Amino acid sequence: MNTTNQNNISTLKLLLAGVVPALLFCILFYDNLFHLKPFGLNVPLSLAAFYLLMAAAFGKKFFRLLVRAPFHSVYAVLLSITFVLFNDPVLLSINACLIILLVGEQIMLGTGQALYAPYSVHMVGDSLSCWFSLSFGGIGGAFRQYRNENGSRFSGILIGITIAVPILFAVIPLLLSGDAVFAHFFTAAFGSLEWGDIIGRVLIALALFVLFSGLFWSLANRAPRKPPVSAAPAAKKERTIPFSASLIILFALSAVLAVFCAIQFFYLFSSRVPAGVTYAEYARSGFWQLLGAAVIVMLTVLLLLRFGCPCTPAAFQLRRILAAFLLGCTLILLLSSFSRMTLYEQAFGFSQLRLFTQFFMTALFAFLIIVILRLWLPRIDLKKCAFFCFMTCYLILAFWNIDAFIARENIKNQGKKADISYLTTLSADALPYYIGLLDESDFTITIIPEDEFQYDTAAYQYLGNDRILLYQDDETLRQAWHLRRMMRSLESSAGDWRYFNVGREAAQEALAANPQLIENIDKIKEALTAGLS
Known part of the structure; x- marks a missing residue:
């Protein structure tokens, strides 16, 4: 396909890119x-397909x-x-946003x-x-290219598609009802689609075709910005905090944190506590406050360095x-907070919030x-370092399989005393460890007429139609629901x-090994559904 002088991408490539x-x-x-439906293999496949499409379009x-920007691709x-390995909904939602x-x-x-400097x-x-x-900005240019290419050939294609779609909507149902073999192959290829889904897919496809056509046309035809923002001379930084003010703030914080750090080494890190206070009470509290203090101190130091007025070399x-020194004390604050959180987890178990905080x-x-x-x-670029530091730490968290870790460690440390109700709220990754x-007998239910019900026999729920659902307790019902x-x-x-x-496959195998449990949970669900209907 030949291109015009105004088009930096051939019309055929632009059409395929849409x-x-x-x-x-x-x-x-x-x-x-x-x-x-949960995500899975479709996420890496779609990312690979997008990169291949970019390579085919722009060479x-x-x-x-x-x-x-090589590290962007790696991350x-x-x-x-x-998305192929784990199922934690919080982390996968963050992962999806980060990929985009x-x-x-x-x-x-x-x-x-x-528009801005990288990282x-x-x-x-x-x-x-x-x-x-x-x-959106490239839609007009893309469709002008479709309309002007080779005597409106592509305009004819688009008009033909627009007319063919409603005709197919009328013909395909007739073919499906008229031939069982065709219906079998159609269902095997596209699944059991309802007409609402078919119309929805077509509308979504048309909207995305328009948007991706505009995107690729813009990428091919818009000239690079000159000069790039990253190459522009840096504006002179305003310095508004006098040196004397900086000195007072730094001295005051340093004095307080020096005393605090000394106490941490003397008591917390040496497992000693003053009379009247148990070590458990001392160590298993205060981690949120210490983390907040660390963040405040760090931001204060960064602001003083950024906005501090020039001074003599000795003062500098x-x-x-x-x-x-103050940042070193902040490291001690973080170590103290981390160790307290670890001791708390050893006593009360792991949770998502606690582990997220530790990461x-x-x-x-x-x-x-x-x-x-x-x-x-001074040559260290803090912006780039912050980007790589936090992205690398987050990648470690993303590959940690945090739900499986919580279930495995809580059960190993606490046994039957572990909070099973909390574990059932986690993703499928945790299921094989606590199932x-x-x-299964805890999930056995009985439905009796209301006039035969004895209020002191067990927990219950009124289903309507003069029927009562008996079950073990509220916790069991919550577990069944999750x-x-x-x-x-x-x-x-x-x-x-x-x-x-992978995680869902392991969960499926664990459930398959407990058919009676599945049957009992299904009965609870059916009973409650019937009661609500």
Whole structure:
């Protein structure tokens, strides 16, 4: 296909760049968003397909794009793999957002369209500009290219598709009802689709075709920004905090934290406590307060360094030493908070919030070390270091399989005393570790007429129609509700390659080994559903 002088991407490539991702979305993601099926293998496959599409559309330009922001691809690919391995909904939601942001900023950096310097919080603005500004802004140019190419050939294609779609909606149902073999192959290829789904998929596909056509046209035809923001001369920083004020703040904080750190070494880290206080009471509290104090101190030091007025070399050296000392004390604060949290977990078990907090402490600890080095090595770019530090720590968390870790460790440390009700609220990754502690007899129910009910026999729920559901207790009913919700998610994705997930496969095997438990939970669900209807 020949291109015109105004078009930097051939019309055929532009057409494919609009059609392929639209079709892939309808095949791979429609059920995830509109039928709430869990994600799986479809996420890394779609990311790989998008990169291949970029390579086919732009060739060498695409590889230059990868070279300019290589770590964005590495992080995005690694995050996409977590959808095949794990099921924690909080982490997977964050992973999805990060993948979109990383790929969007990578495109903007590689094509010279970036509004801000790389590796900063402004990546959110660049990504939104990519997915929205370039997409919507390029729609007009893309369709002008379709209309003007080779005597309106592509305009004819689009008109033909627009007319063919409603005709197919009328013909396909007749063919499905008229021939069983055709209906079998159609169902095998597309599943049991309802007409609402078919119409929805078509509308989504048309909308995405328009948006991706606009995006690729913009990427191909918009000239790079000159000069790039990253190459622009840095504006002179305003210095508004006098040296005397900085000195007072640093001295005051240093004095308080020096005393606090001394107490930590004398008591907490040496397992000694003053009379009248038990070590358990002393160590298993205060971690949230200490984490908050560490964050406040770190932000204070960074603001003093950023806005502190110029001073003599000797005064500058003093300010740097005090800042380094204060940041060192902040490291002790984080260590104290981390150790307290660890002791608390040993006594009361692990939870998502506690582990998320510990990972944040770890990332903050690593970043503070970099900030201390920055005091003596001015060439260190704090923005880039913060990006890599927190992204790397988050990747470790994303691959930790946190739900499985919580279930395994809580049961190992607490045995039957572990909080099973909490574990059932976790994802399918945790199920294989606690299902052995579930007693199937606890989920046995009895439905009796209301006039035969004795109020002191057991917990109960009124179902209506003069019927009463008896069960063990409220905790058992909550466990059954969470387990049934998980089972429904497992059933919806079973046997479909698009949603393959290692964690869900292990959970399916664990449930298959407990058929009576499944049957009892299903009975509870059916009874409650009948009562609510």
